[in-house]
Amino acid sequence: MSVTLRDIANKAGVSIATVSRILNNDVTLSVNEKTRQRVIATAEQFNYTKHKRTQNNRVQKVAVVQWYSLTQELDDLYYMAIRMEIERSAQRRGLQTVPIYQNNMEDIPQDVTGIIAIGKFSDAQVEKFQLVTKNIVFVDYDSLAAGYDCLVPDFENAVRSVISEFVNEGIEDIGMLVGTETTTDNEIVPDLRRFYFENDLRQKNLYHSEFIFAGDYTSMSGYKAMKRAIERLGNRLPHGIFIANDPMAVGALKAVQEAKIAIPQRLALISFNDTALVKYVYPSMSAVHVATDEMAHAAVDMMVKRLKNPDADPCKTVVGTHLIKRQTTK
Known part of the structure; x- marks a missing residue:
């Protein structure tokens, strides 16, 4: 018995027209991804192979x-x-x-x-x-x-959540490892994370310019920036540091471990992006998750x-x- 579009529509719980447009790769169809995948899976389950692209599609x-x-x-x-x-x-x-x-x-x-x-x-x-x-x-x-x-x-609320976390842990001396970079035609790219970080700390009267160190978003730059912070600040090293991205965070973590600074007892760290890089280092890194x-x-x-x-x-x-x-x- 041959399978029809109606069979697929009934099984997937959608209209015949929706089935037809999905199977014909109609890019103008507005339907959520779960529905699209359900229709495709149902068609494959029925071994339905009659759909073909038309010239208009x-x-x-x-x-x-x-x-x-x-x-x-x-x-x-x-x-x-x-x-x-x-x-x-x-x-x-x-x-x-x-x-x-x-x-x-x-x-x-x-x-x-x-x-x-x-x-x-x-x-x-x-x-x-x-x-x-x-x-x-x-x-x-x-x-x-x-x-x-x-x-x-949402950089603004992301940075606000980081600062709130540090403050809730009783940390008010907060630093940041910021990123600096340029477009491929050498135009400087401003870092909104730094903008919101400095603005929020100023509003809380917690801002210290000497607690900010710059890198270029690479692991090595995070390592070097953290080493500079440790060497320059000594005992004044902040108890909380926000890091602009995960590669820099991994490099910074290495520098902290080499200096034998206790984490998180002496220094708490929070990264940004939450890729696999920070999930599987040791200790695993707290991070702002971007979907x-x-x-x-x-x-x-x-x-x-x-x-x-x-x-x-x-x-x-x-x-x-x-x-x-x-x-x-x-």
């Missing part, structure tokens, strides 16, 4: 532009996780993805219908994207003022909507965060 090509090089990405699992999940999610939605590293504009095919750009970009780079397509979604970069869809983590999978899925949803309605007003999505306490806080 041709696969659209989207460039996934990573601002890091492949080598840099391997050192920062945060950006890698976002890129990989964007590619998986896009392919599930029927989009063909083209990975582009280090913002290499020359590698972007001219036939792409959209760009999902991950990382930080200068105004000049944004203008170059516009020459390829107007359908652009930025991830981890606030492009709303420039007129483009974007997703960003990279949710960011990736939302970015693809934005792109699908943008492809459906290129003239819609731009949207900005702020992705929530939460603090996960492990062994580096009390």
